[in-house]
Amino acid sequence: MEKTIIRGAKELSKYTGLSRNAVHIMVRRGILPVRRCGRRRLVFIKEDIDQFFRRLPGTSTADALLALEATTEVATTPCPPRTGGVGAQQKRGQWE
DSSP states (O other): OOOOEEEHHHHHHHHHOOOHHHHHHHHHTTOSOOEEETTTEEEEEHHHHHHHHHHSTTOSHHHHHHHHHHHSOOOOSOOOOOOOHHHHHHHTTSOO
16 A cells, blocks of 8 residues: 655645644644654655544534634624824823
């Protein structure tokens, strides 16, 4: 059985949608399954990565889409206008 190899954090970030920084943090914390080629080169086995994400709770496609919709909602109420604050009231002599 031939294994598909993902070389480096950049390639894994493209595959998973995570940022390269997130990949490095997860590797440093020992969260992601990784093998190293030398001291610096990160090597990921695609099947291991897929299995890792399948085991996580709440990471189905439907859950991901719901989370995406919740984070991209735009506020429909405008911000209230600025009134000058406490400093402006003190300058006008209203606060003494």
